[in-house]
Amino acid sequence: MAVMLYVQGVPIGYMAIALAILASMGGFIFGYDTGQISDILIMDDFKLRFATCSTPGDANTCNFTIVREGLIVALLSIGTLFGSLIGAPTADYLGRRYAMSVECLVFAVGVVIQITTTHTWQQFAVGRLISGLGVGSLSAAVPMYQAETAPSQIRGTLTATYQLFITFGILVAYCISIGARDISGSGSWRTVVGISFVWPAILGIGILFMPESPRWLTSKGRYDEARNSLASSRGVPRAEAVDHFIITRELEEMREAVEYEKNVQTGWLDCFTVERKQLYRTLLISTLQMFQQLTGANYFFYYGATIFQSVGISDSYVTQIILGAVNFGCTFLGLYVMEKFGRRYPLIIGGVWQSCWLFVFAAAGTAKDPTTNESIGKLMIVSACLFILGYASTWAPGIWILVGETFPTRTRAKQAAISTASNWLWNFLLAFFTPFIVKAIKFRYGFVFAACNLTGAVIVYFFLYESSDLSLESVDMMYSDPYCKPWTSRSWAPPGFSSRADLVEQSRAAEAHKPLATEERIEKTGEGPQKV
Template sequence: MALFYVEGLPIGWVAIMLALLASMGGFIFGYDTGQISDIVLMDDFLLRFATCTTPGDVSTCAFSVVREGLIVSLLSIGTLTGALCGAPTADFLGRRYAMASECVIFIIGVIIQLCSFHVWQQFAVGRFVSGLGVGALSAAVPMYQAETAPAQIRGTLTATYQLFITLGILVAYCISIAARSAPGSGSWRIVVGIGIIWPLILGIGILFMPESPRWLAVHNRMPEARRSLARTRGVPVEEAQDHPVLKAEADDIQANALYEAQFKSGWIDCFKVENKTLYRTLLGMSLQSLQQLTGANYFFYYGATIFKSVGISDSFVTQIILGAVNFFCTFGGLYVMEKFGRRRPLIVGGLWQSAWLFVFASAGTAKDPAQNPNIGKLMIVSACLFILGFATTWAPGIWILIGETFPTRTRAKQGALATASNWLWNFLLAFFTPFIVKSIAFRYGFVFASCNLLGAIVVYFFLYESSNLTLEKVNEMYTDPKCKPWTSRRWAPPGYASRRDLIQQVKSAEVEKQLAVTGADGNTTNGSANGHSQEHLTDGKAGNGNV
């Protein structure tokens, strides 16, 4: 049975569960990101792994810029490698089994960190191994969610990946502040060790969810693909073959899979000009890079250190405030990205984020925040308002686009390349930020502010509006020579006056189906069905009627 209806179309509870469960991959990433900024300030961690001029006196212990940068950033090198390996893994094993195996890799990395005693290089290598799992998951999870979720709520369900990233960061902050008073190495081992729980939940739970119908279709397993579609729609499996919406969607997926099966799919195909494949590869890589260059991880990786430098007595508490703002504002992002599409929120978000980073950098540059409490407070407020904009636009929006912009044949590889570019910039920022901050202090914010402006420009001139379309129709839109990014919001498949007309006709087909079922039970009749919507739903390769 359907859990609820959106635009008259059924949505099953499985669609919600698979999105939430797969999003544990984002939680793992967020937890690992959030924990390190606090761990590097813990007394026992400093005594074991930092350089101390007086052994046993934590007040004389400090990390060199290089050592701190490596401990923080080696996770990102692992994720970069993992993201590239995640594509062939997801294509070979399937989306579910790939995620389960990647959870095992993450757990191995956590164990290596827990077994570290006095060699900081071992702890850093453990973060690298965990990063392999995180990176592969970051490529697989948004792709799985986009390929499996009903188009009507695809934006919301895919955005839960970012929501869980923010939840993971917040939980890491809360556990860190609770564990910092634990005796000895327990202060940081508790924080690291709890990280094993999250991949266990994902690795085991995902095996009970349906496989991606697009992956099944590519591997010539259409009966299973139809069952997967039926489960996410909350439609009895035995009715899937006759259900007008499911039948049209399955036929479109199968036709697309048969067409793409004629071509071999390798990494080189991601860079071919035909069908705007190269265009979309470069667009995905650019957007993922610009998401890092918004400056969000400047606060998440080094937030405790930043706010300690502006005179905050307990920087751990400030981290929790930032984490809470990030998490709760992401709920707004779920609504914004579904209600207003993809382009408009990203453009507005880029301008908003830029403005508050200019405030942050200007305040920190004008006066020494450590000597001026009001300047410090202004910087915290501006950082929170920046996070508000990021959490509602660029944070969820880019992960949604990575799942729905690319064609099925090369989606895994293009998604991996885009995600790898995210992790490359993640590493560069994590490693070089201590050097840059030491040189230019809070003027670093001006760099990020400029990058946010660039992001808004790139979205306006190059990104197509992909909301309310099936993945097959998104591909059709990108290959339509008459459609331009700034006019794409008005684009609709052939046979429809507008995108709203497309939605209404598919909704009408679903209503007719319900009337027919009711009529079969003897309660009403369906003699008035005009067949117009059904005609659009079954017109073959054009796939009209899908949404």
């Protein structure tokens, strides 16, 4: 146990980084499961076993019915929908670590069901449904665990690793698929699915060696264990933790919060009251989660291999890897963009950017037949990559960040569950109905997504408040201020501060235990901002 670095004068331990990265394997599991199905659907042995073939033994004559293909792809999302709703109470009952271990086991059971089927596509689909229960539960438990264990000074970066690992999992699935496609017989798709055992094993076993959430331990009255968990994250020896200023302060804040929450009874209906714009915020983030799916990103991730086969690309596996690499690499850019430029501007600009390239994609595929025009096919690939660049840099990480910082503390878990369920619901609807829509309108489907991206940008402009650089308590205050409008919220600051910049400066000084600018001003002039 040792201090890795100091941020704003506060120690950060190696354990804080290790637990965030390990917990992010939950995102990797989801990304891998999302990425694998696109390539599996075009593997010869998989089509021979589960598709309808006009000539037995000839994979080129095998095709999935629209319903069958949609269910194989989309049942994962139904599982994640229900899993996300039960993930939080499971983590509250078992503790964050044990909950993740159990959820990894559920995912592994689904993998077993998938790889043991021989000619029954329904069994494979049900296996994906059960794996989805594990994935959805992890999507609730992992960010919660990361937020509760990470030091506040780097909490945003560490919790964002969940989205980063999702994109990494998608890329790894594409790479493994291209290596396994030439394996004879069922070894091709069974290898891709079977390797899925590795990821939950790493998370499910490894997490047991990590410290438990100090927030959860405090809620159970296990204060000594909570203090030790905080010491691990800070890199402070346990013998020194009892008298350590920062650890003592954080533990006391947790105890006060737990006592307050015990005295305040909250239910699901509190998420839909007009008081303090609770209904407004619930509907806003649920709508943005819906539009994150309606950007069209999963159109490429779920059906990318099929899409690029249809545009005449000889090796669609390679194209998938290119898309996956762009998605993964640009997520790093997204972490910087959302930190540097706030929330509203990136989402608005990202929505417009994505709309433009989807329009190009759809117009090119509609104007000429990409299977006979190589230039059109290349243009469609380039436009898809540039769309993914915008998505990974803005809407992919941005919406998940908003889930964590928009809601008030006492109802955050419930409102986050509702908004996340919206994401999984639309994930399922798109995955299931996309084959039907593509059959009817082909590449004109891109025009639909282009319009949705523009609509999302408009919603952000008129309804989303700028929450960057504000504490969670200040965000709650901003949404409750009747004089603050979304388009003016970037300049809003809590009472007692002259501007958002003044707020940031004083907050950083306070965290570093330096004299506040206002204190210096009072000492020199005898005046300071009037506190309200």
